[in-house]
Amino acid sequence: MLETVTLMKTADATDNVAESGRKGDAEKRGRKASKEVRQLQLIEATIDSLAKRGYAETTMADVADGAGLSRGIVNFHFESKEKLLIATLQHMYDEYSAHWRTALQKAGNDPARQLQHLVWADFDRSICNKRKLAAWLAFWGEAKSRPTYQALSSSRDAYYQQVFIDLCTTLKQSGSYAYDPQVIALALSAMLEGLWLRLMMGTEDTTRETALQSANAFLAAAFPKHYG
Amino acid sequence: MLETVTLMKTADATDNVAESGRKGDAEKRGRKASKEVRQLQLIEATIDSLAKRGYAETTMADVADGAGLSRGIVNFHFESKEKLLIATLQHMYDEYSAHWRTALQKAGNDPARQLQHLVWADFDRSICNKRKLAAWLAFWGEAKSRPTYQALSSSRDAYYQQVFIDLCTTLKQSGSYAYDPQVIALALSAMLEGLWLRLMMGTEDTTRETALQSANAFLAAAFPKHYG
DNA sequence: TCATATTGAATGAATGTTCAACAAATGGTG
DNA sequence: CACCATTTGTTGAACATTCATTCAATATGA
Numbered sequence: 001m002l003e004t005v006t007l008m009k010t011a012d013a014t015d016n017v018a019e020s021g022r023k024g025d026a027e028k029r030g031r032k033a034s035k036e037v038r039q040l041q042l043i044e045a046t047i048d049s050l051a052k053r054g055y056a057e058t059t060m061a062d063v064a065d066g067a068g069l070s071r072g073i074v075n076f077h078f079e080s081k082e083k084l085l086i087a088t089l090q091h092m093y094d095e096y097s098a099h100w101r102t103a104l105q106k107a108g109n110d111p112a113r114q115l116q117h118l119v120w121a122d123f124d125r126s127i128c129n130k131r132k133l134a135a136w137l138a139f140w141g142e143a144k145s146r147p148t149y150q151a152l153s154s155s156r157d158a159y160y161q162q163v164f165i166d167l168c169t170t171l172k173q174s175g176s177y178a179y180d181p182q183v184i185a186l187a188l189s190a191m192l193e194g195l196w197l198r199l200m201m202g203t204e205d206t207t208r209e210t211a212l213q214s215a216n217a218f219l220a221a222a223f224p225k226h227y228g
Numbered sequence: 229m230l231e232t233v234t235l236m237k238t239a240d241a242t243d244n245v246a247e248s249g250r251k252g253d254a255e256k257r258g259r260k261a262s263k264e265v266r267q268l269q270l271i272e273a274t275i276d277s278l279a280k281r282g283y284a285e286t287t288m289a290d291v292a293d294g295a296g297l298s299r300g301i302v303n304f305h306f307e308s309k310e311k312l313l314i315a316t317l318q319h320m321y322d323e324y325s326a327h328w329r330t331a332l333q334k335a336g337n338d339p340a341r342q343l344q345h346l347v348w349a350d351f352d353r354s355i356c357n358k359r360k361l362a363a364w365l366a367f368w369g370e371a372k373s374r375p376t377y378q379a380l381s382s383s384r385d386a387y388y389q390q391v392f393i394d395l396c397t398t399l400k401q402s403g404s405y406a407y408d409p410q411v412i413a414l415a416l417s418a419m420l421e422g423l424w425l426r427l428m429m430g431t432e433d434t435t436r437e438t439a440l441q442s443a444n445a446f447l448a449a450a451f452p453k454h455y456g
Numbered sequence: 457t458c459a460t461a462t463t464g465a466a467t468g469a470a471t472g473t474t475c476a477a478c479a480a481a482t483g484g485t486g
Numbered sequence: 487c488a489c490c491a492t493t494t495g496t497t498g499a500a501c502a503t504t505c506a507t508t509c510a511a512t513a514t515g516a
Contacts, residue, residue, distance in 0.1 A: 054373035056284040141369010145282035187442035194422030214415035221449045298463045
C-alpha cells in the first residue's frame with residue numbers, strides 16, 4: 001500500500017534526490033550498472049528511507065523498493081543490513097567532510113574568514129536540507145548504543161573540534177579576548193549542532209536563514225572585534 | 229496526576245540504572261502493586277532499555293525483563309508498545325517541565341538570575357545524566373518520522389523558547405544591547421541542546437562541567453553587563 | 457465469591473537472509 | 487564475426503528468526 005507512494009516520493013525530495021531516483025529507467029532497470037553506481041543508488045535509497053520512516057522502520061524491502069530493484073539485491077551488494085547502514089553513514093560523513101574542507105580552503109588564510117566560512121558551510125543547501133538532516137538525526141539516535149556508529153562519528157568530530165579550537169585560539173590572540181578558546185569553541189560547535197537539531201526536528205520558527213542569523217550573532221558576540 | 233509521579237522518580241534520580249532494576253524483590257515480585265506504581269516501574273524499565281539498547285532495539289520482552297515481570301504484563305498496563313513509548317516520553321517531559329518550573333520559581337524576579345538558573349537547571353544531575361540523556365536521544369531520533377512524538381515535543385518547546393525570548397528582551401532593554409532578542413534566544417537554546425547532544429553522544433571532551441562552563445561563557449559574551 | 461492482576465505459552469505478522477534459477481556481460485576460440 | 491563458456495548481476499520465493507499481541511489458566515486481594 002505504501003509501496004506505490006514510495007516511488008512517487010523520491011521525486012519530492014527537496015534536493016538532488018530527483019536525479020538519483022530518476023536516471024533513465026533504461027540505465028538501472030533490469031540491466032546491469034557498474035558496481036559503484038548501484039551501491040550509490042542503494043545508499044541514496046537508504047537515506048530516503050531513513051528520512052521518511054526513521055531508523056527503526058527502515059527495512060531492506062523499503063530500500064530495495066525505493067531503488068526500484070528486487071528484494072535480494074541489497075544483500076548482494078552489501079553483505080547485511082548493518083553493513084548497508086554503516087556504508088550509508090560513511091557516505092554521509094565523506095560528503096560532509098569534502099564540503100567542509102572545500103569551505104576551509106576557499107576561505108584563504110585569514111582565521112576570522114575561515115571560521116566564518118566553516119559556519120556558513122554548515123548551513124549550505126547541499127548539506128543542510130530536510131532529507132539529509134533527517135537521516136543524520138536517525139543515525140544520531142542510534143549512535144549511543146552502537147559502538148560502530150560512535151567510532152565513525154567521534155574520530156571525525158574530534159578533528160573538527162580541534163580546528164575550531166585552533167581558530168579560536170588565534171582569534172583570541174589577535175583580538176585579546178578573555179575567553180578560554182577551548183570553552184568558546186565548544187559553545188560554538190554545540191550551538192551549530194543545536195541549530196541543526198532544530199532544523200531536523202522541523203520546528204516552525206527555525207529556518208536555514210534564522211539559524212544562520214543566530215550563528216552569526218554568536219560570532220559577533222564572542223568575537224566583536226572580528227565580526228562586529 | 230503527573231506531579232506525584234515526578235516525586236517518585238526524582239528519588240532514584242542520579243544515574244542509577246541499578247536501583248531501578250533492583251528495588252526490593254519483595255515489593256514487586258508476584259504480589260500486586262498499585263496500578264500507578266507498576267506503570268511507573270515499567271516506564272523506568274523502558275527508559276533503561278532505551279538508554280542501553282536504543283530505540284530500534286527496545287523490545288517489550290526487554291522492558292518486562294528489566295522490570296522483573298512477565299512478558300504479557302506490558303500489554304496489560306499499556307495497551308500497546310506504541311502507547312508505552314508515548315507514556316514514557318510524556319513522563320520524561322513532565323519531569324523536565326517540573327524541574328524547569330521549579331528552577332524558574334526559585335530564581336526570584338531578577339531576569340538575569342532567572343536566565344542563569346534556567347541554564348543551570350539543564351545541567352542538573354537529576355535531569356542531565358547518561359541514562360536519561362540517552363533516552364532523550366533515542367526519542368529525538370524517531371521524532372522526525374512520528375507525528376505523535378513531534379506533537380508532544382513541539383508544543384512544549386515553543387513555550388520554553390518564548391520564555392527565553394522574553395527574558396532576552398528584558399535583558400536587552402536593561403543592558404541596551406544591540407542584538408535581536410529572538411535571534412540571541414535561538415542561539416542560546418540551540419547551544420543548550422547542542423551541549424546535551426554532546427553529552428548524550430558521550431564525547432570524551434565534554435562533561436557536565438565543561439558543558440556548563442561553555443554555557444556560562446555564552447551568557448557572558450552575549451550579556452556582558454549582566455554576567456561579566 | 458468476585459474482580460483484578462499476572463503469567464507464560466501460542467499465534468501471526470514482519471523482516472533479514474539465503475539460494476537456486478535466470479539474464480546479461482565478458483572473453484576467449486575457431 | 488559467430489559460438490560457446492565463464493563470470494557477474496539480478497530476481498523472487500523459501501526459510502528462519504524475532505517480536506508484539508492475545509488469551510486461557512492461575513494467583514492474589516477485597
